[in-house]
Amino acid sequence: MPLSKVSVGAIVLLASVGVSPASAAPNDGDAVPEHPTFTRDVLPILQRACQVCHRPDMFTPMPLLTYEEVRPWARSIKQRVEARTMPPWFADRTVGRYRDDPSLSDTEIATIGRWVDRGAPRGNPADAPPPVAWPAVDTWYHGEEPDLVVTSPPVVVPPNSTETYPEPEMETGLTEDRYIKWIQVMPGESRVVHHVLVYAVRDADDEAADGGPQGVRELLANRARGDFVGDRFEDGYARLLRRDDRIRLQLHYLPDDERSFSDRTRVGIKFYPPGYEPDYVVTTRAVSNRHDLIIPPGEANARSDAYFTLSEPTRIISFQPHMHYRGKAMTLEAIRPGGTRPELLTDVDRFAWDWQPTYVYETPLTLPAGTVMHVTAYHDNSAANRVNPDPTAAVGWGQRTIDEMNIGWLDYFHISEEEYAALQAEE
Ligand code: HEC
Structure with missing residues (x-):
């Protein structure tokens, strides 16, 4: 596999932090256990497909790490997974194959459904896979510090206010064109930062990278909720950031019901060494x-x-x-x-x-x-x-x-x- 560009994905996250998921996803058509239990049958599914977002300090309504946390939500979980609205993944599973596809197989959905219908029992604690060692929410994911960090101006998001879409633009201070190795968006307050688009913006007489109605801006990164990884390119592959490009963020703030937040979102970029010429420019x-x-x-x-x-x-x-x-x-x-x-x-x-x-x-x-x-x-x-x-x-x-x-x-x-x-x- 020459290229790795990663997005939302528990599996990738787990792999990079050196733990392996408790179990691979069962296939459609595997047998559904007669008497599913939390520890043996349900927890492995939650570890693979849910906990990346449903853990403490995240933007989700509740963590789903332990039996005590999961039990009150059993009915709601059954309903969401059967409707295929959780985990959030909206492509037909039978068309194409995707990296880090978190969607549940029919067998997994039926296992959760039967577990709930039979009273959502805990099962034997000894059957439980070890807990996943999730990394802290605000660490740069790729294990090294970025070369360039651009930070958006502070934005106060009062409770119950209307959604806003500010588009701050920042200078990079680059003195030459550089190739990007990885780029990661780090919201200051992930409870209210719904999504972030990162553009390289250049003056109008340059050739437009995306040609179409978006004008002269190139999308560098796009962070949806639940993406803690960003984009990382394998050696030989890169994205170009030109010397005179400015970084424009399109931030979507979705206010909280109760609390006010002040957000400053950061974008971290790691470059290849100066003078590096990639084989392929994405x-x-x-x-x-x-x-x-x-x-x-x-x-x-x-x-x-x-x-x-x-x-x-x-x-x-x-x-x-x-x-x-x-x-x-x-x-x-x-x-x-x-x-x-x-x-x-x-x-x-x-x-x-x-x-x-x-x-x-x-x-x-x-x-x-x-x-x-x-x-x-x-x-x-x-x-x-x-x-x-x-x-x-x-x-x-x-x-x-x-x-x-x-x-x-x-x-x-x-x-x-x-x-x-x-x-x-x-x-
Ligand atoms: C990419 C992040 C993400 C992943 C992965 C994810 N969730 Fe969620 N989940 C959310 C967010 C955000 C909400 C609240 C907004 C909403 O309801 O859409 C939510 C809401 C829910 C709710 C409704 C809670 C309520 O307030 O009623 C349930 C139940 C749920 N998730 C279960 C799951 C299960 C089970 C999985 C795995 C099979 C899962 N989620 C995977 C982000 C995620």
């Missing part, structure tokens, strides 16, 4: 079509389509759908040159506006020059959409959350025709 592109985004009032299934043709052989690292309240589903397809049928690469069939994970392919997808990438977005502007702010409005493209977007973010890098041929021969 770029991010917004595949979107603002002109096709016409959402009539009340429409439950407004479709819009965007296309992007790969000019060279390419490896696709990840896909991340971005829409607002009315986002419903998004697919990514590839149409190879001369191909007659599109190949479905990812199907985010249950998009949730408040969770926007990045779907990182287990192995980067290899596609020939001339492949057309096709993003299809679906929006639900009906009254049945519980988060719809106004079903009577005609909605189009815009920055405000009451407007809409239809972006499929792609992370990718180009390879040569020779490398493409070699990868094809391996398959």
Whole structure:
């Protein structure tokens, strides 16, 4: 595996801190235990798929480490896992393979369901796997200090206030172009920092990295809730930060019900040594079509389509759908040159506006020059959409959350025709 770009993921987190998960995920179709117990059957699932967020000092309503903590939530846990709203992962499990996929197998869901239906027993304490040694919430994840830390100006988030989306811009102080080895976002107050986008912004006469409607800014990192890892590139792979780039954050603050918080979010960046030339430079592109985004009032299934043709052989690292309240589903397809049928690469069939994970392919997808990438977005502007702010409005493209977007973010890098041929021969 040449490339490691990691995102939300207990498994990766565990691997890097030197502990291994108590058990691998059982497959769909494995037998469901007749009398599941907490210690033997349920705790391993929680360690693998839940505790990364449900532990003390996190932004979640409750920790799920011990039987005492879990028992009062048993019914709610059953309901959330059966609805597949926990853990937050919204891609169809049968399409594509993803790194750090925390989603539960049918067997795991049935095990939790049966355990709850049979009274949620504790079981034998000796059956329990050892507790996971979770790292402190505010440590730089990759075990070394970053070379550059940019810190946002303080923002006070009063209780029960409206959501805000400040976009502070900071200088980097770089005196030359540098290649990024890893980048991690560290919220000051993770209870109120809902998500953070990190952009490199450059002046308008430079070539736009993401071409499209986003203008001259390149997405460097995107931190959804539950991502403590950030992006780390294996040797040879890198992202470029240019000397004159400024760092712009797009912060989304979601106020707490009770307490006021003052947040300063930091972005830590580790560079390769000066003068280092990577083999592959990773770029991010917004595949979107603002002109096709016409959402009539009340429409439950407004479709819009965007296309992007790969000019060279390419490896696709990840896909991340971005829409607002009315986002419903998004697919990514590839149409190879001369191909007659599109190949479905990812199907985010249950998009949730408040969770926007990045779907990182287990192995980067290899596609020939001339492949057309096709993003299809679906929006639900009906009254049945519980988060719809106004079903009577005609909605189009815009920055405000009451407007809409239809972006499929792609992370990718180009390879040569020779490398493409070699990868094809391996398959
Ligand atoms: C990426 C972080 C994350 C992961 C992983 C995660 N959760 Fe959650 N969970 C949250 C957050 C944030 C909330 C509160 C907001 C909400 O309800 O969506 C929540 C809410 C819940 C609730 C509802 C609590 C309430 O107040 O009613 C339950 C139950 C739950 N999670 C169970 C689980 C279980 C079981 C797993 C693993 C199978 C899991 N979660 C994995 C972040 C996470």
